[in-house]
């Protein structure tokens with residue numbers, strides 16, 4: 023996967039001190055992702071990159087990996103995109119058979135920014151279908167930023183999740199007031215079962231005298247295509 | 251005036267507390283890892299505790315517009331459990347590097363045993379390695395002697411006093427802590443430790459420099475509003491607003507900012523903040539993620 027063009031894009035947006043640190047971190051990652059030093063770099067990156075958004079200009083993102091229209095790192099926070107590059111670099115130097123265990127361990131021991139970065143990068147990792155259990159874990163987490171990391175503006179769920187997990191994610195988004203218009207590929211995953219679940223949620227809200235989430239209609243009335 | 255509670259165990263508190271704290275002007279808290287009341291019997295329990303301080307508790311606080319940071323350590327009480335201690339110190343090597351960890355703490359003496367001394371010393375070395383300040387618990391029994399030993403260890407190991415916050419001070423310990431160059435914390439408690447009128451007297455005597463107050467609220471009889479209540483007591487006693495702000499906001503910010511990880515975001519958090527505005531990146535609950543053009547972050 024082409025992540026290398028991301029490095030100069032990030033370096034243009036971080037301080038010189040952070041760029042030097044990043045170059046060393048990538049050198050460490052080139053020896054593999056399953057090491058102590060990799061874990062330390064993975065965690066230490068956050069405070070060196072910050073959380074400003076990476077908005078790519080013009081042709082800037084052209085050489086980067088694209089999955090379902092999402093350009094790797096475009097619109098992401100700097101720390102998310104930096105961690106994505108670091109992980110892709112580390113995994114490229116690691117036997118494929120060890121990838122799942124390493125990524126699962128990073129997720130298990132991650133603080134919220136780390137978990138969110140993982141959720142966003144899953145679709146760009148080699149053989150992404152292997153990581154579906156991690157996506158499901160991210161959906162179960164209540165911290166909004168991690169849940170949104172997997173559910174919103176992310177091609178992973180629609181491409182790789184089974185119907186049950188995908189539907190839980192959609193209903194949880196509605197439940198928590200997160201716009202389902204931000205769920206990629208929703209139109210293609212609008213099944214009778216999902217329509218039934220969302221109709222049931224709307225009915226429960228009406229019975230309780232509460233408002234039905236506005237964009238529930240995207241699913242029940244089939245206006246998802248227009249919104250996505 | 252926005253307020254900072256630099257020592258509060260929110261894990262043990264309810265959302266009612268968060269609500270009341272936000273309404274009283276508390277905009278940021280530091281939650282030190284400490285004893286949870288029931289002794290732990292597995293290293294893994296510590297790991298889950300650290301993870302909840304880095305994840306769930308941060309999210310809970312954000313829902314009320316409060317920034318939550320933590321300090322991680324093997325606490326003095328459980329340093330006496332040899333079966334756990336080495337394992338927990340091993341965990342710290344991984345977790346001290348994380349975002350939101352603004353110091354190593356609480357470390358220090360409790361019963362003042364040999365085991366406590368050894369783990370205290372080891373964790374001072376860890377703080378140096380990870381370039382973090384330390385938050386030091388002083389014992390409730392034999393406090394004066396424990397504080398003397400603490401300051402002696404800081405001097406002996408040449409740990410920088412400006413990176414050291416010695417907590418739970420009283421009339422008998424404050425002067426020596428200030429003289430050492432360390433920062434001095436005060437836990438304002440309903441019955442024990444320190445109360446508001448005594449704190450007023452201490453501020454009138456010693457001023458505001460390097461002095462902090464906290465609620466140390468936990469699972470016992472304690473009050474998470476003690477920082478705003480102390481600010482009010484100081485105001486009523488005629489202490490200048492500038493000095494109150496120094497004690498209840500600027501000092502904790504300056505101390506923990508030395509970690510390089512105190513991300514306070516832009517501007518002031520008004521009480522009654524819109525709960526849809528979260529601090530974790532571009533997490534606006536409804537609609538599209540804001541596409542604000544990136545600015546260069548500060549040098550690391």
Ligand SMILES: [Zn+2]
Nearest residue numbers: 282284356466
């Ligand atoms: Zn405490």
